[in-house]
Amino acid sequence: MKNWWKSGDPWIWLTASAVSVNVLVVCGLLILIAVRGLGHFWPTAVMEAVYTEPGGQNSRLIGEIRDQETIPTTRLHNPGYEITTEKVTRYLIKTGNRKLLGMDFRWVLEPQLHHQQYPKDILVVEQREWGNSYGYLKAIKQTGQVVSDDTIAAVNELQQRLQRASVIRDQIRQIEKHKIGKINYSLEQLRLYQRRLELNNTFDSIQPAEINRQKTALEAEYQLLGQQLTHLKQEINRDSLTLEIMDGRLVEIPLANVVRFYYPNNLSLPEKLRFYAVKVKEFLLDEPREANTEGGIFPAIFGTIMMVFIMSFIVTPFGVIAAVYLREYAKQGWLTRTIRIAVNNLAGVPSIVYGVFGLGFFVYFIGAHIDKWFFPEALPAPTFGTPGLLWASLTLAILTVPVVIVSTEEGLARIPRAIREGSLALGATKAETLWRVVIPMASPAIMTGLILAIARAAGEVAPLMLVGVVKLAPSLVVDVNFPFLHLERKFMHLGFHIYDVGFQSPNVEAARPLVYATALLLVAVIIILNTTAIWIRNGLREKYKALETL
Numbered sequence: 001m002k003n004w005w006k007s008g009d010p011w012i013w014l015t016a017s018a019v020s021v022n023v024l025v026v027c028g029l030l031i032l033i034a035v036r037g038l039g040h041f042w043p044t045a046v047m048e049a050v051y052t053e054p055g056g057q058n059s060r061l062i063g064e065i066r067d068q069e070t071i072p073t074t075r076l077h078n079p080g081y082e083i084t085t086e087k088v089t090r091y092l093i094k095t096g097n098r099k100l101l102g103m104d105f106r107w108v109l110e111p112q113l114h115h116q117q118y119p120k121d122i123l124v125v126e127q128r129e130w131g132n133s134y135g136y137l138k139a140i141k142q143t144g145q146v147v148s149d150d151t152i153a154a155v156n157e158l159q160q161r162l163q164r165a166s167v168i169r170d171q172i173r174q175i176e177k178h179k180i181g182k183i184n185y186s187l188e189q190l191r192l193y194q195r196r197l198e199l200n201n202t203f204d205s206i207q208p209a210e211i212n213r214q215k216t217a218l219e220a221e222y223q224l225l226g227q228q229l230t231h232l233k234q235e236i237n238r239d240s241l242t243l244e245i246m247d248g249r250l251v252e253i254p255l256a257n258v259v260r261f262y263y264p265n266n267l268s269l270p271e272k273l274r275f276y277a278v279k280v281k282e283f284l285l286d287e288p289r290e291a292n293t294e295g296g297i298f299p300a301i302f303g304t305i306m307m308v309f310i311m312s313f314i315v316t317p318f319g320v321i322a323a324v325y326l327r328e329y330a331k332q333g334w335l336t337r338t339i340r341i342a343v344n345n346l347a348g349v350p351s352i353v354y355g356v357f358g359l360g361f362f363v364y365f366i367g368a369h370i371d372k373w374f375f376p377e378a379l380p381a382p383t384f385g386t387p388g389l390l391w392a393s394l395t396l397a398i399l400t401v402p403v404v405i406v407s408t409e410e411g412l413a414r415i416p417r418a419i420r421e422g423s424l425a426l427g428a429t430k431a432e433t434l435w436r437v438v439i440p441m442a443s444p445a446i447m448t449g450l451i452l453a454i455a456r457a458a459g460e461v462a463p464l465m466l467v468g469v470v471k472l473a474p475s476l477v478v479d480v481n482f483p484f485l486h487l488e489r490k491f492m493h494l495g496f497h498i499y500d501v502g503f504q505s506p507n508v509e510a511a512r513p514l515v516y517a518t519a520l521l522l523v524a525v526i527i528i529l530n531t532t533a534i535w536i537r538n539g540l541r542e543k544y545k546a547l548e549t550l
Helices: 002-007 007-040 154-197 206-238 268-283 300-331 334-346 351-373 387-414 417-425 430-459 494-503 509-541
Strands: 048-052 057-071 087-094 107-109 113-117 122-127 134-141 146-149 238-244 251-255 258-262
Touching: 007 268, 007 509, 048 122, 057 107, 057 134, 087 509, 134 251, 146 154, 154 206, 154 238, 154 258, 154 334, 206 351, 251 300, 268 300, 268 387, 300 334, 300 387, 300 430, 300 494, 300 509, 334 387, 351 387, 387 430, 417 430, 430 494, 430 509
Parallel strands: none
Antiparallel strands: 048 057, 048 113, 057 087, 087 107, 122 134, 122 258, 134 146, 134 238, 238 251
């Protein structure tokens, strides 16, 4: 045993065990997130049952069973319950119809549920506002008049009218977001142009007429689009459906507010798979609704990837230049050692400190001066003197630059001295040796630093809350208006989206599955970005592998 301890094998086994436990924990966490997140999009069967209230009254209950748990009976403080067992199962049921019932989730006890069934004609109506509605389809109306009250024939009629409403909604969105948005952007640019001329005292007698001519043309186009918009909104509000909800009330739902409808208890397996694919596609490509608790998260995906790309373009040259100077040019002494210690310590500074620094230095100092020098016509409204994508990327670049510096220095140290001397002996200067031989051979180490920087930057949230991330960005940082990439705009981020949906949402139960789904997506984005960088690094490593063995 003594020899075994001295052999070092116990430490090898201990290390292997620790790594195994960590891998199992990470895999278990990912599986939990995947199951909870991806299961959210599967169509759940809708139950109808008789529920006995604590006072003994019976009522009809319609909804989806979203969760269940077994609790001790002692936790039931309501005296209306007559339960003799020590433990009882209770269900979390999504009853929908939040606009009418005030809440769309409720806990009910299993012994209080009777006559549970799953009728095939229960309809689920997914709305753009107020969540889902559950009930029985009773009629379809056009301008208030019933056009179909046959529940079987009404389905096809409803589908056609919903497609019509969807087409009109797309036209409205096209006009509001793109055409009118472009006119508003052009009007604002004209106003800024006029203000710029006034500040420069170059506003002559000809320019006002030209500006007014362009403004008049834009306003005329705006009025024409406004008339089209009014007509389309009248058309989209033409049709509605009548639904009988669980308390017996007949509710009229405009099709303008309907995303889709379906009979969950009557779906076959292929139909469920198709429904699941549509929901996943909507989650990835659409914009959020209902305070981010419904719809998609495409703006957050786009904002996260854009921020990581810009951060990478900034941090890589700065980190490499700093490392090359420290390793190749700086005189090795106490000052260099102090700088290295400072760089290493910077990696351990809390990220919120970087956020405060970015807000004060980039936004309030540099941004304010950029506005003063280059955008005086827009003041007092700030252009770069407000949190945005550029400042968020720069802040994260500073946060991650120590990782790139350390990794690059390690890579430079691994280059054999003989290669440098051979290059110099052939007549190359030191700069040429660095540029053509040393840095290319150190590129795998540079990529390793970049991989670590991407992993940390993509998951950071605290500093971004101060320098550019918002709950809901009105538009993407890329659009059709010049200069097409708007670095001054605020943006959405997957990490902040998780925080917002999980802890700031007014409807916690509805938002919980989205927290898992968004977390899984954030992990997937980080894995994709890192895999791409690792693939590039491995290619570079193979390319210079022969030289490293010299």
